[in-house]
Amino acid sequence: MNTPLGHIDIALVSVSAPILCGIYEQDRLIKTIQSDELALIALPRIFEAFLPRPHKAPQSALPALDSIPDSMSDSVLDSMHLTYKGKIIESIYYAQGPGSFTSLKLTHIFLHTLSLMYDVKLFATSSFYFTKSPYIKAFGTTYFHRDEMGNITLARDNVRDETNSIESTQNIESTPSADSIADSINAKPQHKPLQEGFFLPDYLDKSAFHTHTQPLYILPALH
Structure with missing residues (x-):
């Protein structure tokens, strides 16, 4: 008899560096992955560490691991792959902006590609959900x-x-x-920086997310 597959959810903050990726079981954070690389490099590398071969698109749809600079050691990637083997990503909850325009666009394209390839549900929210700063x-x-x-x-x-x-x-x-x-x-004024860093919550409040997953671009007012 086959063992039932477990389900995990992913929370992703890729609007600026460093990129944060959290793995959640029953809405509780069980693993945090951080990368200082560009979103173009970091996102495929992080997700290929625990995603199976896609069943709706050829493997070439994502960059091969050996073509990506080694920010995480092979032993770490192998460990993650073994740890989450047999797990199914149910949904990805991510920051849709505001943030770096380039990162927002790359994240949007990448996650919607994953959604089509793996039948993963996408939910988005404001980047402010992942920071205590206004x-x-x-x-x-x-x-x-x-x-x-x-x-x-x-x-x-x-x-x-x-x-x-x-x-x-x-x-x-x-x-x-x-x-x-x-x-x-x-003179260098001494004051607290306006922005505090992003973080992944220990508990993922899914009610703060929605299915409107277009990037949130905030543009300067036209004069």
Whole structure:
């Protein structure tokens, strides 16, 4: 008599580096995988570690493991493959944005390909589910900001200019010396970074996810 196959769920945060992948059984986190590689390289390598040969598409649909730089040792990959042999991925729960536009697009294409190849269900949610911060790095000094109402907009990190702003409002009638100007330019304001790191929750709250799996792009307002 065949042994019933176990089911696992995957949670994925690939909107920025490092990429986080969590394996869940009965909504509880049992394994965390982290990669500092680009999404194009990391995603196939992580998922091929515990996915069987696809039954709806040729194996060439995904890059071969030996063509991908070795960020994880073969022994680690072999161990993972043995550990999750006989397990079936039921669903993938992932961050659909905001985040790196390139990573969002690659993640969307990659996961929807997996969904077709393996009959895996996809569920998505905002990247803010995986962080306690209301800010996520966008580009330069710009951040994605989620307000108390859940609205997401682009915000600029003005805190970094705070020292120079204070300096410019003091001693307006006096002419600053060369030394004070140099000190003002070189000053590095001490403040807590706006963004805290992403994390995988110990318990996966599936009610926070939905089936609308298009990438969430937040673009600057047009003027």
